[in-house]
Amino acid sequence: MTAPLTLLDRLWSAHEVLRREDGTSLLWVDRHLVHEGSHHAFAKLAARKAAVAEPALTFGVVDHYAPTRGREGAMAPDVARMIDTLRRNADQHGIRLFDLMDPAQGIVHVIGPEQGLTLPGLLINCGDSHTSTHGAFGALAFGIGATEVAHVLSTQTIWQKKPDAMRITVEGALGPGVSAKDIALHWIARLGTGGAQGFAVEYAGSAVRDLSMEGRMTLCNLSIEGGARFGMIAPDDTTFAYLKGRPHAPKGIAWDDACADWSKHRSDPDAAFTREVHIDAAQIAPTVTWGTSPEQAVPVDADIPTPAALEADKAKAASAALEYMGLTAGKPIAGTPVDQVFIGSCTNGRIEDLRAAGAVLTGRRAKVPGIVSPGSAKVKAQAEAEGLDRIFIEAGLEWVASGCSMCVGMNGDLVESGKRCASSTNRNFRGRQGRGARTHLMSPAMVAAAAVTGAITDVRPMLQGRAA
Amino acid sequence: MAGWSTYRGSAVSLPLANVDTDQLIPARFMSAPRSEGYGKFLLHDMRRDDSGADSADFVLNRHQEAGVLVAGRNFGSGSSREAAVYALVDAGFRAVIAPAFGDIFASNAVNNGLLPAQVTAEDAEVLHATLGKDCAEMTIDLETGVMTLGNRSIPFQLRDSWRTKLINGWDDIDLTLHHAGAIAAYKDKRHSQTPWAWPSAAD
Numbered sequence: 001m002t003a004p005l006t007l008l009d010r011l012w013s014a015h016e017v018l019r020r021e022d023g024t025s026l027l028w029v030d031r032h033l034v035h036e037g038s039h040h041a042f043a044k045l046a047a048r049k050a051a052v053a054e055p056a057l058t059f060g061v062v063d064h065y066a067p068t069r070g071r072e073g074a075m076a077p078d079v080a081r082m083i084d085t086l087r088r089n090a091d092q093h094g095i096r097l098f099d100l101m102d103p104a105q106g107i108v109h110v111i112g113p114e115q116g117l118t119l120p121g122l123l124i125n126c127g128d129s130h131t132s133t134h135g136a137f138g139a140l141a142f143g144i145g146a147t148e149v150a151h152v153l154s155t156q157t158i159w160q161k162k163p164d165a166m167r168i169t170v171e172g173a174l175g176p177g178v179s180a181k182d183i184a185l186h187w188i189a190r191l192g193t194g195g196a197q198g199f200a201v202e203y204a205g206s207a208v209r210d211l212s213m214e215g216r217m218t219l220c221n222l223s224i225e226g227g228a229r230f231g232m233i234a235p236d237d238t239t240f241a242y243l244k245g246r247p248h249a250p251k252g253i254a255w256d257d258a259c260a261d262w263s264k265h266r267s268d269p270d271a272a273f274t275r276e277v278h279i280d281a282a283q284i285a286p287t288v289t290w291g292t293s294p295e296q297a298v299p300v301d302a303d304i305p306t307p308a309a310l311e312a313d314k315a316k317a318a319s320a321a322l323e324y325m326g327l328t329a330g331k332p333i334a335g336t337p338v339d340q341v342f343i344g345s346c347t348n349g350r351i352e353d354l355r356a357a358g359a360v361l362t363g364r365r366a367k368v369p370g371i372v373s374p375g376s377a378k379v380k381a382q383a384e385a386e387g388l389d390r391i392f393i394e395a396g397l398e399w400v401a402s403g404c405s406m407c408v409g410m411n412g413d414l415v416e417s418g419k420r421c422a423s424s425t426n427r428n429f430r431g432r433q434g435r436g437a438r439t440h441l442m443s444p445a446m447v448a449a450a451a452v453t454g455a456i457t458d459v460r461p462m463l464q465g466r467a468a
Numbered sequence: 469m470a471g472w473s474t475y476r477g478s479a480v481s482l483p484l485a486n487v488d489t490d491q492l493i494p495a496r497f498m499s500a501p502r503s504e505g506y507g508k509f510l511l512h513d514m515r516r517d518d519s520g521a522d523s524a525d526f527v528l529n530r531h532q533e534a535g536v537l538v539a540g541r542n543f544g545s546g547s548s549r550e551a552a553v554y555a556l557v558d559a560g561f562r563a564v565i566a567p568a569f570g571d572i573f574a575s576n577a578v579n580n581g582l583l584p585a586q587v588t589a590e591d592a593e594v595l596h597a598t599l600g601k602d603c604a605e606m607t608i609d610l611e612t613g614v615m616t617l618g619n620r621s622i623p624f625q626l627r628d629s630w631r632t633k634l635i636n637g638w639d640d641i642d643l644t645l646h647h648a649g650a651i652a653a654y655k656d657k658r659h660s661q662t663p664w665a666w667p668s669a670a671d
């Protein structure tokens with residue numbers, strides 16, 4: 001009798017080329033995604049005069065520095081240089097590049113799935129910590145640094161020590177106006193940013209199964225904010241329906257064979273996890289961050305915590321965060337005025353996210369300025385076909401092209417010092433959206449609500465009588 | 469990259485939790501080529517005011533010779549940007565000591581000869597209290613996994629594979645190329661057993 005296996009066990013052993021005595025595995029990489037930030041890795045390759053081992057398994061995309069306006073015209077010199085360097089490297093090594101004007105361009109973690117490059121059972125690497133997103137398909141997907149990117153480029157393999165398995169089970173139904181983003185912020189607030197450090201997190205339970213692929217990607221995307229390099233969900237019919245017919249997905253008989261294989265990618269019912277966490281979906285409210293770490297989050301109807309009431313090791317960080325954020329402990333988080341809003345990023349820039357924001361904004365005006373940047377050119381086209389762009393524009397928000405944009409500000413889309421931004425992104429770190437910027441993370445629907453009222457607001461009453 | 473097994477240098481204390489990669493090196497500096505040196509970007513917005521002038525009382529400005537940073541919980545959390553490690557290495561650091569590290573940061577550190585030494589929260593407190601705002605000579609021994617500050621010896625945790633790598637200064641690519649045969653055999657097997665794992669051509 002073989003011991004019961006977790007999804008992690010299955011994915012890991014399927015990719016193990018060999019295991020060293022010290023327990024480190026050499027794993028085969030099925031897909032390697034690169035972007036402008038991969039320039040250090042290509043420079044390492046050039047220094048060794050090495051070639052890319054598997055160009056057909058390597059895909060590049062312009063996203064981190066992608067201008068969101070006036071793409072045809074002149075760009076800031078450093079932005080142009082970063083994009084040109086990627087072009088040159090992709091060209092030299094024969095890598096398919098989703099360039100600025102490509103109709104399939106977009107954020108790397110949005111286009112991988114969209115193009116059918118991301119599939120169940122694959123090992124996917126990218127020099128970006130939110131690579132955990134692709135685990136939503138039942139893939140082993142994790143972010144790597146530049147030295148590791150150079151290693152994957154040269155060998156199509158990666159050395160990695162197997163993490164321990166952790167399962168977060170969310171049972172029950174989410175309330176109206178509550179989304180995958182809120183599940184993620186909820187568990188990270190509960191367990192802390194180090195809560196899943198060293199673990200691969202598998203998400204399970206009825207609330208997770210009920211999520212669309214978009215929601216599952218949002219959930220897996222944020223795993224890293226709880227410390228986990230890997231997030232994953234067992235593939236099912238929702239997964240297969242999303243992938244069928246995607247440009248690079250298997251076709252014909254190969255599709256049927258693949259689905260048969262993929263159906264086996266799950267944890268055995270009696271598999272043992274090193275850590276188990278259970279969450280009741282009904283208890284999750286729309287959740288907002290108040291501080292400078294994703295763990296500093298509260299339900300929108302709660303008060304901003306008083307540092308003295310927190311555990312000692314968190315109290316000091318909380319005081320510093322409140323000072324940076326310009327907030328007063330003990331006051332309700334709702335009603336905090338915001339200066340601007342941002343909807344987009346690999347966390348919440350997919351079509352479903354835009355629909356959720358659109359449902360709130362229909363027939364309403366934003367009190368503050370803001371940007372809506374779809375996760376990909378395809379999402380942009382889809383949103384325009386559905387008339388969502390009109391809703392955003394009529395609300396007074398700016399509808400721009402796709403890229404990482406204000407998630408990280410590398411392309412110049414920045415929040416000014418001291419300004420407060422309600423943002424559908426993933427990091428509220430100091431300076432993430434620009435030096436001195438104050439970021440509040442929340443779901444796209446909550447960002448839309450903040451736009452309408454000009455303050456952090458519970459979206460739920462605003463959705464009454466509307467299809468969310 | 470040269471390996472090392474003992475290090476003796478100045479240690480400083482930065483008793484902050486969650487010093488993430490965006491603080492270690494703000495995104496706006498990351499388009500610079502490494503050859504320019506990343507040391508000047510390290511903790512840029514924490515150590516310099518809006519005009520770019522050094523804040524006189526910031527610990528790294530007072531002790532530019534420091535080679536060991538004693539930090540708080542969850543150091544290097546956040547992005548995979550190896551530039552965060554380059555900034556530390558180029559500023560002269562050989563070791564960071566903290567109760568916990570971001571996973572990707574720690575492996576990036578080891579890939580660049582920077583030791584991510586994990587200590588207990590209590591030991592970290594002791595180190596912070598001992599150092600205060602000053603700097604002091606510390607010795608770190610990779611073989612024994614012990615650091616010494618004054619008359620105090622404190623053990624640290626480090627994955628065995630990382631210890632070996634730091635000591636030998638190994639380049640993973642060279643090591644991996646020794647396994648080229650096993651990799652080729654794996655590839656053939658994967659291709660025959662799971663042909664769907666190769667991307668199909670877009671129409």
Ligand code: SF4
Nearest residue numbers: 130345346404407408
């Ligand atoms: S949107 Fe933000 S988190 Fe996502 S890949 Fe881009 S920079 Fe990284």
